[in-house]
Amino acid sequence: MTEEAINPLRRRMIEDMTVRNLDAGTQRGYVRAVRSCSRYSGRRPEQLTFEDVRRFQLHLTQRGLAPASVNSVMVGLRFFFRVTLKRPEALDYIPMAREPQRLPVVMTPEEVASLLEAATGLKWRTALSVAV
Numbered sequence: 743m744t745e746e747a748i749n750p751l752r753r754r755m756i757e758d759m760t761v762r763n764l765d766a767g768t769q770r771g772y773v774r775a776v777r778s779c780s781r782y783s784g785r786r787p788e789q790l791t792f793e794d795v796r797r798f799q800l801h802l803t804q805r806g807l808a809p810a811s812v813n814s815v816m817v818g819l820r821f822f823f824r825v826t827l828k829r830p831e832a833l834d835y836i837p838m839a840r841e842p843q844r845l846p847v848v849m850t851p852e853e854v855a856s857l858l859e860a861a862t863g864l865k866w867r868t869a870l871s872v873a874v
Contacts, residue, residue: 775818792835
């Protein structure tokens with residue numbers, strides 16, 4: 743794709759991301775998020791509304807995307823609205839999905855004893871007993 747073929751708004755968004763030193767992969771993800779939302783809504787990116795984004799977020803959630811995946815798309819859309827379109831209220835109107843908290847895995851006393859018994863030598867047994 744030649745330099746002239748890039749939409750001016752996309753070029754502006756890429757420049758905004760470059761100025762902020764965002765990684766190339768992050769930039770591709772943000773541009774993909776805007777493009778996907780635009781296609782889903784049937785509107786050009788500059789015509790997107792917060793309601794379009796809300797419906798797109800609902801669509802992603804209903805498709806079964808994990809909250810972390812939905813959030814990565816929403817972060818790209820937040821950047822587009824807040825920085826490129828200069829609409830700081832985007833943070834209020836584009837919510838992030840709540841990610842479920844996971845409990846840490848805790849070993850049973852029997853598992854700890856088994857682990858310590860499997861250690862070869864006093865040095866390794868001591869290291870494991872401090873770590874566990």
